[in-house]
Amino acid sequence: MSDASDAPPLAVEATGLVKHFTSGKKTTKAVDGVDLAVPAGSVFGLLGPNGAGKTTVVRILATLLRADAGSARVLGHDVVAEADAVRGAVGLTGQYASVDEDLTGTENLLMLARLYGFRGPAAKSRVADLLEAFSLTDAGGRQVKTYSGGMRRRIDLAASLVLSPRVLFLDEPTTGLDPRSRNQVWDIVRVLVDDGATVLLTTQYLEEADQLADRIGVIDSGRLIAQGTPSELKRSVGEGSVDLRLADSARRAEAAEIVRRTLGTEPAIPTDPYALSARVPDDGAHLVAQVLPALGDAGIAVPEFSLGQPSLDEVFLTLTGKPLPTDEPDAEPAVAEEVSR
The missing domain is CATH 3.30.70.100 (Alpha-Beta Plaits)
Structure with a gap:
C-alpha cells in the first residue's frame, strides 16, 4: 500500500488564486479561486476556451502578474516573495513568438545563451544542440520571418529551453499549427517530460489535452470546475x-x-x-x-x-452546458500594464 510520502513532490501549487482586471468602469474577475497541484515530472493540461482565464493563471505562476488574492509556489518558491528564484527555474512559451523575426534562428538562440551566461564555445555548442533537437539545423542561418508556422513554434520552444528549465509553461503552443507541426510539438513535449521536466500546458484543443496531459483541469469563466486524469474525467459523464x-x-x-x-x-x-x-x-x-x-x-x-x-468534448459539455469553442478570438484581458518587474 502506497504512502503519501511516496507521491512525487509538487512542482507547481496554487491556492485560491484570484485576479481582477479593470477597464473604465467595468471590472472583470479573470481568475476566480483557482487551486492547482502539479506533481514534478508530469504534464498538467489546463483546458478551456479563450477568455476562460488560462493565460492569466500562467502569467501569475510565471511571475508576470501578481494575483489579487491567493498564493502560488513553483518548485517550492513563492511566486511573489521569491520571484527571481522562480524566473531562474522556469521557461515560458506564450501564444505568440517571442523571438526577433529579423534575426536568424541561430542569432536568436546565441543572444539568449549569452544573456543567460553561456560564453564562447559553450554558447555555440548549446545553440547547435537546440537546433538539432528541434530539427532546425538547416534553417538556423535563415531569418525567422522566413520560417513556417511550425518552425516558428519550434524556435520559440527552443528559446525557452536555453537554460533547460525544470518547469515549462506552454500557453497554447500549437494554436494555428497544421496537424504535422502540432504532432512535432507534441513529440517535443514528451521528450522534455521523459528528461524530467514538468509541463503546465494551456490548450483549447481537446485532443491535445487527451494526448499529452497526465491530469487535466477544466477551466471556465475563471473557475476550475473539474480536475482529474483524462480517464477519470471521461468516466464522470x-x-x-x-x-x-x-x-x-x-x-x-x-x-x-x-x-x-x-x-x-x-x-x-x-x-x-x-x-x-x-x-x-x-x-x-x-x-x-x-x-x-x-x-x-x-x-x-x-x-x-x-x-x-466518452470524449473530453462530452466532459466539457456536461460540466458547462456548452461545447468547447475553438475558433473565437482571444478574449483574455490585456495585461501589459500589470507586469511586475
Missing part, C-alpha cells in the same frame, strides 16, 4: 455510448424507445436515418448487454453494434 445501425430505418423510433427504456437515457437521433446512439449511464455497463436482446425480441434487426468511449 458515464460509461460511454451505444452506437447502433438498423437494417430498417422505418423502425428507428421504435428502436429508440426500446433503448431508452433499457438504458434509462434519451437516445440521440443522428442525421443518418439508420443510425441511433445513446449514452450509457454511470454504473450502467451491465445494461448494455440487454440492448440487443430487447431489440431482437421486437424483431428489429441490428447489423452493426458498437460501444464508444
Whole structure:
C-alpha cells in the first residue's frame, strides 16, 4: 500500500488564486479561486476556451502578474516573495513568438545563451544542440520571418529551453499549427517530460489535452470546475455510448424507445436515418448487454453494434452546458500594464 510520502513532490501549487482586471468602469474577475497541484515530472493540461482565464493563471505562476488574492509556489518558491528564484527555474512559451523575426534562428538562440551566461564555445555548442533537437539545423542561418508556422513554434520552444528549465509553461503552443507541426510539438513535449521536466500546458484543443496531459483541469469563466486524469474525467459523464445501425430505418423510433427504456437515457437521433446512439449511464455497463436482446425480441434487426468511449468534448459539455469553442478570438484581458518587474 502506497504512502503519501511516496507521491512525487509538487512542482507547481496554487491556492485560491484570484485576479481582477479593470477597464473604465467595468471590472472583470479573470481568475476566480483557482487551486492547482502539479506533481514534478508530469504534464498538467489546463483546458478551456479563450477568455476562460488560462493565460492569466500562467502569467501569475510565471511571475508576470501578481494575483489579487491567493498564493502560488513553483518548485517550492513563492511566486511573489521569491520571484527571481522562480524566473531562474522556469521557461515560458506564450501564444505568440517571442523571438526577433529579423534575426536568424541561430542569432536568436546565441543572444539568449549569452544573456543567460553561456560564453564562447559553450554558447555555440548549446545553440547547435537546440537546433538539432528541434530539427532546425538547416534553417538556423535563415531569418525567422522566413520560417513556417511550425518552425516558428519550434524556435520559440527552443528559446525557452536555453537554460533547460525544470518547469515549462506552454500557453497554447500549437494554436494555428497544421496537424504535422502540432504532432512535432507534441513529440517535443514528451521528450522534455521523459528528461524530467514538468509541463503546465494551456490548450483549447481537446485532443491535445487527451494526448499529452497526465491530469487535466477544466477551466471556465475563471473557475476550475473539474480536475482529474483524462480517464477519470471521461468516466464522470458515464460509461460511454451505444452506437447502433438498423437494417430498417422505418423502425428507428421504435428502436429508440426500446433503448431508452433499457438504458434509462434519451437516445440521440443522428442525421443518418439508420443510425441511433445513446449514452450509457454511470454504473450502467451491465445494461448494455440487454440492448440487443430487447431489440431482437421486437424483431428489429441490428447489423452493426458498437460501444464508444466518452470524449473530453462530452466532459466539457456536461460540466458547462456548452461545447468547447475553438475558433473565437482571444478574449483574455490585456495585461501589459500589470507586469511586475
